[in-house]
Amino acid sequence: MIVELISTGSELLLGDTINTNVAWLARELNKLGYTVAFQTTIGDNPERMEACFKAAAKRADIVIATGGLGPTQGDITRPVLAKAMGVELELNKTAETFVKDFFRNKGWDMPEPSRREMLLPINSVALANSRGVAPGVAVQSEGTTYILLPGPPAEMKAVFDESVRPYLANHFGGQGVVLSHRYAVYGMRELALEAALMDLVKAQHNPTIAFLIKNGYIELRITASATTIEAAEAILAPWDGILKERLGNALGRRLEKSMLELVSEALLSTGATVATAESCTGGLVGKRLTELPGSSAYVQGGVISYSNDVKHKVLGVPQAELDEFGAVSEEVAKSMAMGTRKLLGTTYGVSTTGIAGPGGATPTKPVGLVYIGISGPKGTVAYKNEFIGDRDSIRESTAERALYFLYQTITEQA
Structure with missing residues (x-):
């Protein structure tokens, strides 16, 4: 299934904040067998954000957005998504429980603006946020599944791990496995490495071969798609030997450890x-x-x-x-x-x-x-x-x- 990741927040476009969320999400979704085909960053502009959601719906099965779920007037992701879908916001009882429980458990009075965090597009599923206040959101419309996640990385990861993973499994079942073996190649330029593997690069299908320039080495990534981890490992198993034969001492190490x-x-x-x-x-x-x-x-x-x-x-x-x-x-x-x-x-x-x-x-x-x-x-x-x-x-x-x-x-x- 095709996924588009949308990162919201003008601070990302201004370069004030490094977008680590999209890298983490892409990595985790690929492990689950989903194809992250598009990544978009959009500022806090309602018209452009609405257009972004509509464009994503035309080319992706699942649209996952991060940011803009807080209680302030500048947190516009929920109402903009509702408008893009052509529906209204409604008080979501599960979201209400999540928000009220957060403040009750802290022993704090709930500020009135936090009621905005309870308003979700009609027919949404509220996703628990164990690390913060704002619940995540999952909602389906005209064949597209939208998932909204908080922007702070710790909250985003918690909602994804605790709520989005089971949601995806329940609605879409297993998507197979995408598994990579990563190697460090030392002392070779990128063109020399490609030349050494040219016939394999031209013939690649499953697994695929990619080169990434890093400081001090080139990362060589061999990626396999399969129905299970065991099947993917079986596809990748011969490549330690293949690469050692082709690259010799230039093949430095596997990158599972630093x-x-x-x-x-x-x-x-x-x-x-x-x-x-x-x-x-x-x-x-x-x-x-x-x-x-x-x-x-x-x-x-x-x-x-x-x-x-x-x-x-x-x-x-x-x-x-x-x-x-x-x-x-x-x-x-x-x-x-x-x-x-x-x-x-x-x-x-x-x-x-x-x-x-x-x-x-x-x-x-x-x-x-x-x-x-x-x-x-x-x-x-x-x-x-x-x-x-x-x-x-x-x-x-x-x-x-x-x-x-x-x-x-x-x-x-x-």
Whole structure:
């Protein structure tokens, strides 16, 4: 079945609020086998919103809108939908109970404007909101099912999980399963990846193949449609081997877990510790390494060695290397990784040195050139990387790739 997602609220169009609701809903609906074919964002303008509902009804079986269900005059989604359907609002007894119970349970007096939250289009089903006041709404009209959800993400998710899922199951039954296996591909450009899989891309049907550019890697997504999870898994099962054969070492990992989770598990399971020496990333790798609870078990500390003086005087990078090869070099990256490992007495040392831009480039060292050093019990290596993007994306890519190389080293040396 075809679904259109409508996000309401002028703050979304102005860029003041990031629309996380639509991404979450699309992901959950696709898991349930529904096809999210359209996504629309509309401001708090009744005429445009009404036109949006009418257009959605012509091309989608189910229209799901978020936002505009509160008690204020600016919360217009319910009355606009009623107008688009050609019906009136009515006092919905279930919605009345939900709203009154919310205030009664809190021990608060119900403000008079909250009565607006009880007025739903005729023949609507009120959907319980365990995280807020405004009930969700489900109503059918001329072959289209409309579902209205609160805008705050916590409330939206609660109404969807607790009320919309069973509503969809009761009215439409199972829609099958859409399941994806997601992989990180390191060290390949998008065109090179496509070329390596071109025959599979051209022949794709079920499963389908998609590439998504991320910081530090390309996400390769293989998506299967089937009647059950088991059937979808059977379709996807051969692809670990297919991709490994085609991509070799560039196929880095499955994305069910973050790179940080994998690094953390590897460090904890081996009892290893790590220290950082960062130039172009300015502490970003260290920040990543300390994001998970319990990271004090394996992170000893780090040095932000932005200047050559700090590289030399604190980390012990030989001045001759800095003079001959420059700070952005394989030799200096190795010495930085060894230096921080020795300084802080850790199992592993991780270093980053590069040109994040927008300035600082030379004809032989362009913006995006980064060396990542990894020092461990069995030796020290440095990896040359050439990233593209702005300063932030280059730094983010460097941090992601540094964790990846650290993980590779730990698992190879364990």
